[in-house]
Amino acid sequence: MASTVESTTAVTGATSAPKRAPWIDLAQFVVLVVGLFYLAMTGANALNYNWQWYRMPKLLYRVIDGEFVWGPLMEGLFVTFEITAWSLPLAAAIGLTTALLRRSNSFAGRALATGYLQLIRNTPILVQVYIFYFVFAPMFGLGGFWACVLALSFHEGSFAAEIFRAGIESVHKGQWEASDSLGIKRADTYRYVVLPQAIPLMLPPLTSQIVTLIKHSSILSAVAVFDLTTMALDQVAETFMAFEIWLTTGAIYLVVTVTLSVLINLFENRIRRRSQR
């Protein structure tokens, strides 16, 4: 975060006004955030909202007879992870297939890939989830969970296809020509020459797809799959603690996505350093 803030100043150039000490701004920012939060809280109190934060831990975990049990929200988080874990490799596979088909010399392959991309890009993900869940799942006899995983995979696959395309196109033309002149077949060129060079470039953007996947998996709560958002909706209906539950759910997602983003940044830096060496 700090580096971006500095770089924005660098781009916009020297400033004419004398600089304030940064801690004044930081303090003001903290005051502003606390103030906003305070306003929201007093507003809720003015509506006679009955805060019941003491009931929240029970939704996260419980200890019954000395035995540790996860609460519904954490159970939901694990389902979210499960969906993400299945969807990520599937989305990567769909993306790679699409990218290769788009570059192939087969007109049917290109038409299929383009059609798929246009269909996914021009419809809302919520409608895609409904179509997979209510139309394709009964047609193919799939369960609800798999319908959701497939809907998410096909949606993210369109983004992954762009990442693969960019990665493949970043490989120098000379590499293709060299392997052509050696008489290597096109499939082998991809396998031994192009993809080994392209994949390290694609890894960082592909891993950041995890964050997108986790965020998009919340949309699956519109159908019956028991991810974190669904659990939150259920618990709101059951306990009427709308504010506490939604704030907690938001915080859980925030912790997960921010942690992942930081990890991915570290990973990216490591790859960059290795490729520079």
Add this chain to the structure above:
Amino acid sequence: MSMPASDRMAPPVRKRVFKITVLDVVVIGAVAVLIGYLIYRVNTELVYHWDWSRVFEYFVYYDEETQSWRKNLLIEGLIILVRICVWAAIFGLVLGLVMGVCRVSDVLLLRLVSRGYVEFVRNIPPVPFFFIMFFFVGNQLLKPLDLTALAQGASPFWQDVFLVIFGETNLLRNFAAAAIALALYEGAYITEIVRAGIQSIERGQWEAGQSLGLSRYQQLRNIILPQAVQRIAPPLANQSIQLIKDSALVSLLSVQELTFMGNEIQATTTRVFETWLTVGAMYFVVCYGLARLFARMERRMGRGRAT
């Protein structure tokens, strides 16, 4: 996607000559098998009787009493979708512009505020974000205002105007809360577009303005933004398509737009397959049409600038 031909690029496709390759056979075969299996499943195992007319009635229907064609739920959903998207676009654009300028401000506080806003929106999944905003905005800000009473207390002329631009006044609070939530969501992405546009302007432009003795506001208003707008326009157009797609999520907040109507229709008619395929097709027509239109406008603008 056409890429500029450059030396760095790998060769696109080797042969553009029309020729059936092994891959063609494999792809066509796989698709044929898939479709064949689907038809077998639907007709033989599920014994599903397609009846598109039940769903198509929900576009328009013939009213016997007034002897005229009237719009039905699907068209009404589309109108509400347009309505909420227009409001979200207006608010989101204003918010994104202000926040985007803050993002490159030389005041750290403003940078922190806009950065905090963008990171908050982008790191919380859309559904919890919409619910949080919906509860807070709907219950805290709009409940005391009592918009419905305000709107229903207006003169008949204004009530007609409200009906066109907001929809039913008894659903006004719901509609306004959802529109604000959607605007806050899109605003974060517009902020980043505006920031990228401003930062793409060369530093010399700022310095030139400074050397002329212009204040930072004047530099921004007279020099930077007019140039940035040209670069912001294409991604902003794409964002409007994104807005239409994201607006499907407000159906979860009981705003009666197209996706919500889809749910209603599938419940009343039990024509599940037809309903969702129709709704999906409607979104596709709108978004694909807009995408083609924007691509064409961009080409034309690009040509105009080149000459």
